[in-house]
Amino acid sequence: xxxxxxxxxxxxxxxxxxxxxxxxxxxxxxxxxxxxxxxxxxxxxxxxxxxxxxxxxxxxxxxxxxxxxxxxxxxxxxxxxxxxxxxxxxxxxxxxxxxxxxxxxxxxxxxxxxxxxxxxxxxxxxxxxxxxxxxxxxxxxxxxxxxxxxxxxxxxxxxxxxxxxxxxxxxxxxxxxxxxxxxxxxxxxxxxxxxxxxxxxxxxxxxxxxxxxxxxxxxxxxxxxxxxxxxxxxxxxxxxxxxxxxxxxxxxxxxxxxxxxxxxxxxxxxxxxxxxxxxxxxxxxxxxxxxxxxxxxxxxxxxxxxxxxxxxxxxxxxxxxxxxxxxxxxxxxxxxxxxxxxxxxxxxxxxxxxxxxxxxxxxxxxxxxxxxxxxxxxxxxxxxxxxxxxxxxxxxxxxxxxxxxxxxxxxxxxxxxxxxxxxxxxxxxxxxxxxxxxxxxxxxx
Amino acid sequence: xxxxxxxxxxxxxxxxxxxxxxxxxxxxxxxxxxxxxxxxxxxxxxxxxxxxxxxxxxxxxxxxxxxxxxxxxxxxxxxxxxxxxxxxxxxxxxxxxxxxxxxxxxxxxxxxxxxxxxxxxxxxxxxxxxxxxxxxxxxxxxxxxxxxxxxxxxxxxxxxxxxxxxxxxxxxxxxxxxxxxxxxxxxxxxxxxxxxxxxxxxxxxxxxxxxxxxxxxxxxxxxxxxxxxxxxxxxxxxxxxxxx
Numbered sequence: 001x002x003x004x005x006x007x008x009x010x011x012x013x014x015x016x017x018x019x020x021x022x023x024x025x026x027x028x029x030x031x032x033x034x035x036x037x038x039x040x041x042x043x044x045x046x047x048x049x050x051x052x053x054x055x056x057x058x059x060x061x062x063x064x065x066x067x068x069x070x071x072x073x074x075x076x077x078x079x080x081x082x083x084x085x086x087x088x089x090x091x092x093x094x095x096x097x098x099x100x101x102x103x104x105x106x107x108x109x110x111x112x113x114x115x116x117x118x119x120x121x122x123x124x125x126x127x128x129x130x131x132x133x134x135x136x137x138x139x140x141x142x143x144x145x146x147x148x149x150x151x152x153x154x155x156x157x158x159x160x161x162x163x164x165x166x167x168x169x170x171x172x173x174x175x176x177x178x179x180x181x182x183x184x185x186x187x188x189x190x191x192x193x194x195x196x197x198x199x200x201x202x203x204x205x206x207x208x209x210x211x212x213x214x215x216x217x218x219x220x221x222x223x224x225x226x227x228x229x230x231x232x233x234x235x236x237x238x239x240x241x242x243x244x245x246x247x248x249x250x251x252x253x254x255x256x257x258x259x260x261x262x263x264x265x266x267x268x269x270x271x272x273x274x275x276x277x278x279x280x281x282x283x284x285x286x287x288x289x290x291x292x293x294x295x296x297x298x299x300x301x302x303x304x305x306x307x308x309x310x311x312x313x314x315x316x317x318x319x320x321x322x323x324x325x326x327x328x329x330x331x332x333x334x335x336x337x338x339x340x341x342x343x344x345x346x347x348x349x350x351x352x353x354x355x356x357x358x359x360x361x362x363x364x365x366x367x368x369x370x371x372x373x374x375x376x377x378x379x380x381x382x383x384x385x386x387x388x389x390x391x392x393x394x395x396x397x398x399x400x401x402x403x404x405x406x407x408x409x410x411x412x413x414x415x416x417x418x419x420x421x422x423x424x425x426x427x428x429x430x431x432x433x434x435x436x437x438x439x440x441x442x443x444x445x
Numbered sequence: 446x447x448x449x450x451x452x453x454x455x456x457x458x459x460x461x462x463x464x465x466x467x468x469x470x471x472x473x474x475x476x477x478x479x480x481x482x483x484x485x486x487x488x489x490x491x492x493x494x495x496x497x498x499x500x501x502x503x504x505x506x507x508x509x510x511x512x513x514x515x516x517x518x519x520x521x522x523x524x525x526x527x528x529x530x531x532x533x534x535x536x537x538x539x540x541x542x543x544x545x546x547x548x549x550x551x552x553x554x555x556x557x558x559x560x561x562x563x564x565x566x567x568x569x570x571x572x573x574x575x576x577x578x579x580x581x582x583x584x585x586x587x588x589x590x591x592x593x594x595x596x597x598x599x600x601x602x603x604x605x606x607x608x609x610x611x612x613x614x615x616x617x618x619x620x621x622x623x624x625x626x627x628x629x630x631x632x633x634x635x636x637x638x639x640x641x642x643x644x645x646x647x648x649x650x651x652x653x654x655x656x657x658x659x660x661x662x663x664x665x666x667x668x669x670x671x672x673x674x675x676x677x678x679x680x681x682x683x684x685x686x687x688x689x
Contacts, residue, residue, distance in 0.1 A: 342534065342565045344534070386524065442504070442509065442621055
């Protein structure tokens with residue numbers, strides 16, 4: 001038989017008993033919908049989890065620190081940095097070292113009018129800052145010697161020495177908070193750190209010295225990276241080393257890094273790289289330890305939801321099998337006639353399989369359309385039902401967390417799965433049909 | 446009749462066919478050692494009462510069942526030994542059927558029903574339906590082309606059935622009590638139609654019946670009693686040969 005004839009016969013037979021076909025399709029449709037909706041809820045959950053984690057810290061950065069307890073061979077030094085750079089999947093490495101001295105003061109302005117009594121100074125590879133997820137609110141990373149990057153609110157640490165004690169500082173929180181917890185009416189600080197000349201005043205056991213600095217950038221506050229992004233100063237490692245040397249005076253000794261930051265190219269490599277660093281004898285820290293269990297939990301939930309959906313599709317599969325068996329027992333004589341007139345066994349099999357497959361296909365396609373609409377409605381309800389929320393409800397976007405997310409592959413998978421379920425449940429009835437002998441045509445009723 | 450007569454060339458050869466059916470613990474013998482030869486172009490009537498084994502013999506001849514022992518050859522092909530697929534393609538090319546209860550498919554029109562054997566062969570739709578319409582016109586159903594079986598009388602359905610049996614120009618047409626459900630006037634119409642087709646295309650007809658009236662249309666009458674051929678005689682008073 002020709003393919004178009006088989007197709008025509010298949011449709012004809014489905015249309016012959018409309019209500020039965022519709023009911024069976026309805027079963028598949030509901031099954032398909034429940035799978036798609038359930039899985040989309042799981043994906044939505046995972047997506048918002050990932051957004052949450054990304055807000056907590058960069059997911060692809062590993063912090064290596066010296067092993068706790070005891071001073072083993074594992075030192076945080078230049079050697080390690082070189083070693084880490086060689087690991088597959090690592091795109092950037094920077095050590096971090098903070099300046100530990102008795103006292104650090106910052107003075108700025110004409111005649112050293114503004115003074116900050118304390119600050120933190122951190123040295124790192126300033127060229128790698130952007131890769132490491134530091135954001136700049138002004139300027140850029142320090143390039144040449146003497147250039148530094150200031151924390152976002154460093155300026156508020158300065159007091160104006162020309163004003164009376166008690167009223168010589170600017171309180172960033174004086175305006176209070178709005179209902180969303182954001183600061184309002186933030187008063188401007190006395191100075192713009194990028195415009196003033198600044199000097200570090202460092203006191204050690206051996207004495208006091210000053211280091212002129214120039215602020216070329218301001219980083220956005222991010223406590224997951226350290227307090228220096230808020231009220232400190234970040235400078236190049238070379239500059240920091242010079243200050244340390246000066247502070248140590250004559251008794252020079254190598255000071256190990258506080259920590260080493262490692263940026264990994266892709267989230268999937270984080271676990272491997274982390275275990276490799278651990279293998280070298282260092283302690284590590286990354287969002288991986290938080291992400292892993294969360295991801296596992298999300299996957300479990302997704303599996304559970306998908307399983308619930310799958311149950312209803314399997315029930316639908318039983319419906320298809322039942323429908324096909326009924327239709328075959330009704331058509332026993334017809335099948336006998338067709339065989340007597342020379343219809344190939346394969347054609348009979350294909351005929352019944354395609355009927356079952358078509359039920360799956362129709363149910364799957366309509367099910368996908370309905371679940372897509374349902375998903376948009378769910379999202380609209382959660383985002384607030386309005387026209388401008390329609391697009392985010394469908395495609396999502398930055399800062400939009402959807403409850404139900406349907407990626408294209410899910411629809412494709414659902415349709416394919418429905419067709420497979422149809423074919424699978426048509427297999428047994430089709431075999432039954434094939435075994436009907438031509439003799440049935442001759443049997444008198 | 447001499448050797449030059451094409452009728453004398455055998456088309457169906459039945460050799461020592463025996464058919465047994467298990468019924469409970471016992472075995473019922475439906476056919477005991479049948480030997481039969483039917484020549485090309487013959488109208489052969491298998492005559493017998495119900496239970497004589499005539500239907501069983503038809504089943505063996507048409508390849509619907511495999512004999513317990515022995516062999517059936519049609520045109521030299523041992524059909525009792527063909528596989529299911531070989532049998533299907535053999536049926537497409539060489540066999541036609543007319544059934545007692547017409548056996549048109551209820552959801553197909555007269556034209557589609559008649560075109561069905563060509564459908565199984567893979568003939569394109571337009572071509573096969575044109576052939577079907579032509580044949581339906583010949584059996585006097587040109588006004589019923591797009592009617593469904595339930596909209597036609599028994600005689601009309603059987604005429605469509607005949608058109609279907611002959612559309613693929615088979616070598617042998619099996620007719621199983623083709624007029625069993627029809628009145629006597631229609632019976633004559635139908636029988637003459639079958640015989641006319643057979644004569645025109647030089648086809649062999651195997652006619653199974655219990656009606657002596659019908660047997661008179663045949664060239665050869667094979668009488669079965671209890672699974673045995675009791676007589677195999679050539680009919681001299683055959684009705685249709687006189688017309689020719």
